[in-house]
Amino acid sequence: MDLFDIRKDYHQGHLKPEDLNTSPLFHIKEWIHDAEKAQCMEHTSVVLSTASLSGAPSSRVVLLKKIDDEGLYIFTNYNSRKGQQLEVNNKAALLFFWPELERQINIEGKVEKCSEALSEEYFNQRPLESRVSAAVSAQSSPVTSREEMEKNWKRAKERADKGGITRPVYWGGYLLKPHRVEFWQGGANRFHDRVLFTLEKDEWHKERLMP
Numbered sequence: 001m002d003l004f005d006i007r008k009d010y011h012q013g014h015l016k017p018e019d020l021n022t023s024p025l026f027h028i029k030e031w032i033h034d035a036e037k038a039q040c041m042e043h044t045s046v047v048l049s050t051a052s053l054s055g056a057p058s059s060r061v062v063l064l065k066k067i068d069d070e071g072l073y074i075f076t077n078y079n080s081r082k083g084q085q086l087e088v089n090n091k092a093a094l095l096f097f098w099p100e101l102e103r104q105i106n107i108e109g110k111v112e113k114c115s116e117a118l119s120e121e122y123f124n125q126r127p128l129e130s131r132v133s134a135a136v137s138a139q140s141s142p143v144t145s146r147e148e149m150e151k152n153w154k155r156a157k158e159r160a161d162k163g164g165i166t167r168p169v170y171w172g173g174y175l176l177k178p179h180r181v182e183f184w185q186g187g188a189n190r191f192h193d194r195v196l197f198t199l200e201k202d203e204w205h206k207e208r209l210m211p
């Protein structure tokens with residue numbers, strides 16, 4: 001396999017700063033909607049990057065579960081590796097990539113835990129089996145075997161069948177409040193379009209970036 005030979009040109013159109021006329025959060029929603037219409041696989045999946053206190057970065061895919069005027073919401077285990085990093089360093093980034101649309105969005109901002117009420121609402125809306133999985137997984141901790149995990153899951157499921165299941169305190173949502181958002185549209189000959197929004201004194205400023 002010669003990776004040098006792999007080359008796909010991008011032709012789906014141009015992105016002009018004038019196309020993005022309102023808040024970046026509005027246009028993020030719009031692009032997610034476009035990705036849904038284009039039937040992009042897992043179109044709400046997004047790469048979340050966090051960093052340790054010393055600045056060492058780490059990334060993983062999560063699912064976007066809500067977006068409003070405040071920012072973007074994801075749900076996870078607060079004790080996970082990402083949770084531990086966010087506890088000491090609340091600067092984070094989200095990255096959407098929709099290859100079918102030749103588009104990406106880079107989002108940077110600060111993260112805080114969302115309201116207990118929202119975590120509660122989303123947890124209770126999930127299927128029982130998913131709630132059990134969230135409750136019995138000490139996410140990011142080592143485990144001896146799959147069998148061990150299955151045994152714990154079955155026991156917890158039996159308890160949940162009888163008495164229901166409440167949201168563990170270590171599971172909930174994070175809200176990322178963006179201060180930098182960049183929309184990227186692939187262009188022919190690697191001459192891409194990039195539009196950057198930066199938040200300055202509560203106002204969004206917009207500019208074109210070179211590819």
Ligand SMILES: Cc1cc2nc3c(=O)[nH]c(=O)nc-3n(C[C@H](O)[C@H](O)[C@H](O)COP(=O)(O)O)c2cc1C
Binds near residue numbers: 042
């Ligand atoms: C498509 C996809 C969706 C995922 N969604 C979530 C999610 O919403 N929340 C979550 O905690 N992990 C999700 N994961 C798993 C994470 O990528 C990751 O393995 C996990 O959160 C542990 O990460 P950490 O050890 O860096 O904290 C998803 C993975 C994939 C591939």
